[in-house]
Amino acid sequence: MRRIVMLVLIAAAALAAEPARPAEEPVTFGDQISRVLQAHCQTCHRPEGGAPFSLLTYQDAYLWRQQIHVATQARRMPPWKPVAGHGDFAEVRRLSDTDLALIARWVKAGAPEGDPARLPPPRTFPPTWTLGQPGLVLEMDEAYTVAAGAGDVYRCFTLPTRYSYDLYLSAVEVIPGNKKIVHHVLTYLDTTGASLALDRADPGPGYTCFGGPGFAATGGLGGWAPGAPPLVMPSDVGVFLPAGARVVAQVHYNNRSERAETDRTRIGLHFIRQPVDKRLRVVPVLNRGFVIPAGAARHEVRASWTVPLAWNLHTIGIAPHMHLLGREMKVTATYPDGTVRPLIYIDDWDFNWQGAYTFARPIPLPGGTRIDVQAIYDNSADNPRQPNRPPRPVGWGEGTTDEMCIAFLRVTVDSERLGARPR
Numbered sequence: 355m356r357r358i359v360m361l362v363l364i365a366a367a368a369l370a371a372e373p374a375r376p377a378e379e380p381v382t383f384g385d386q387i388s389r390v391l392q393a394h395c396q397t398c399h400r401p402e403g404g405a406p407f408s409l410l411t412y413q414d415a416y417l418w419r420q421q422i423h424v425a426t427q428a429r430r431m432p433p434w435k436p437v438a439g440h441g442d443f444a445e446v447r448r449l450s451d452t453d454l455a456l457i458a459r460w461v462k463a464g465a466p467e468g469d470p471a472r473l474p475p476p477r478t479f480p481p482t483w484t485l486g487q488p489g490l491v492l493e494m495d496e497a498y499t500v501a502a503g504a505g506d507v508y509r510c511f512t513l514p515t516r517y518s519y520d521l522y523l524s525a526v527e528v529i530p531g532n533k534k535i536v537h538h539v540l541t542y543l544d545t546t547g548a549s550l551a552l553d554r555a556d557p558g559p560g561y562t563c564f565g566g567p568g569f570a571a572t573g574g575l576g577g578w579a580p581g582a583p584p585l586v587m588p589s590d591v592g593v594f595l596p597a598g599a600r601v602v603a604q605v606h607y608n609n610r611s612e613r614a615e616t617d618r619t620r621i622g623l624h625f626i627r628q629p630v631d632k633r634l635r636v637v638p639v640l641n642r643g644f645v646i647p648a649g650a651a652r653h654e655v656r657a658s659w660t661v662p663l664a665w666n667l668h669t670i671g672i673a674p675h676m677h678l679l680g681r682e683m684k685v686t687a688t689y690p691d692g693t694v695r696p697l698i699y700i701d702d703w704d705f706n707w708q709g710a711y712t713f714a715r716p717i718p719l720p721g722g723t724r725i726d727v728q729a730i731y732d733n734s735a736d737n738p739r740q741p742n743r744p745p746r747p748v749g750w751g752e753g754t755t756d757e758m759c760i761a762f763l764r765v766t767v768d769s770e771r772l773g774a775r776p777r
């Protein structure tokens with residue numbers, strides 16, 4: 355009897371401690387999960403999206419349910435590197451806590467399909483050129499073949515534009531030719547013909563390159579990575595394309611399959627039709643004079659740049675750049691009155707997911723503002739991405755086994771009024 359009283363008391367105490375929760379609404383694919391996948395996964399997880407498998411149907415989602423649970427809980431998917439609270443970006447790829455909880459409850463409940471009649475209409479995706487047919491399409495002369503099982507291959511292709519006058523671009527869209535092997539693409543402008551000499555010195559289409567194009571580029575035209583939007587300028591800003599410039603596409607291929615694969619990547623240029631006020635400028639805030647000691651697990655490298663007093667700038671985007679040893683990068687703006695504004699913080703750098711990030715709104719950088727870059731490198735033998743076995747001291751360079759420390763700021767000059775006429 356005493357035991358029964360005790361048990362009743364314990365049960366009552368437990369009930370008191372945990373008030374009865376309202377029964378949770380069941381989570382099904384038809385009702386909620388299809389909508390989460392449409393909104394946050396299908397830009398990449400569809401046949402033409404660049405991810406290795408689709409998440410379009412219930413069968414897809416059911417098959418991948420455990421991996422979906424693990425990858426979303428770990429915030430590995432959707433891929434989005436900037437830490438929340440450091441910088442305010444356009445097109446943020448982050449699941450809300452609500453969506454994260456929905457996925458967890460759905461998988462725990464056995465990933466039920468629910469009522470197919472409740473499915474939303476399928477999401478439609480734009481055709482190949484999401485911005486419409488470009489004014490000029492640059493394409494590799496011949497397809498490049500990546501051998502079966504080649505793994506990572508970094509190759510630069512030099513593409514002539516052949517205009518005898520300067521032009522401005524409103525947008526650039528890069529379309530990989532073969533998404534099975536194209537991992538990402540970066541572009542550079544060559545106004546000296548240096549890339550042609552590099553191409554001629556290397557047999558086969560293009561030439562080998564890793565951390566840059568192998569020459570001092572005068573700018574870039576954005577790039578491609580799965581799910582990344584094309585480079586689009588604000589309405590009064592143009593990307594300068596000097597007469598006779600070559601566009602160099604650096605393509606990171608990855609072929610683990612047992613078949614050779616070929617690629618012809620294309621770059622679509624959209625020319626500006628209305629007068630352009632401002633030219634997009636890229637400021638590399640960098641440090642070239644560092645050495646990361648062999649074995650150092652957390653080595654800090656800093657770089658700074660101060661906006662000259664005579665200039666007032668706005669920054670519209672930022673692209674951190676390091677190689678394989680990079681682990682973290684934090685960039686801040688310190689205003690003349692001492693206020694510090696975070697621009698970006700990446701706490702889990704991955705060379706394979708380097709992005710160019712556009713700010714939600716242009717950020718003012720008045721004259722005298724100091725930009726500080728703080729980068730952390732892991733040059734220990736324990737770093738799984740360590741390219742040197744055993745580790746050796748590492749400094750600046752373009753090779754796989756060298757490092758870089760750069761934050762590229764995309765800026766405009768407030769007082770600039772070009773008034774350039776369209777062609």
Ligand code: HEC
Pocket residue numbers: 390391394395396397398399404405406418421422424425426430431432433447449580581582
């Ligand atoms: C920006 C493109 C992109 C988006 C958006 C995206 N993925 Fe992925 N996903 C990839 C790529 C690319 C891979 C291949 C692995 C890699 O390269 O990291 C991948 C791999 C995966 C994997 C297997 C590898 C792993 O890390 O477990 C899962 C599971 C996954 N994605 C789930 C999702 C889910 C669920 C969403 C939406 C909530 C999503 N992904 C959104 C591009 C994307």
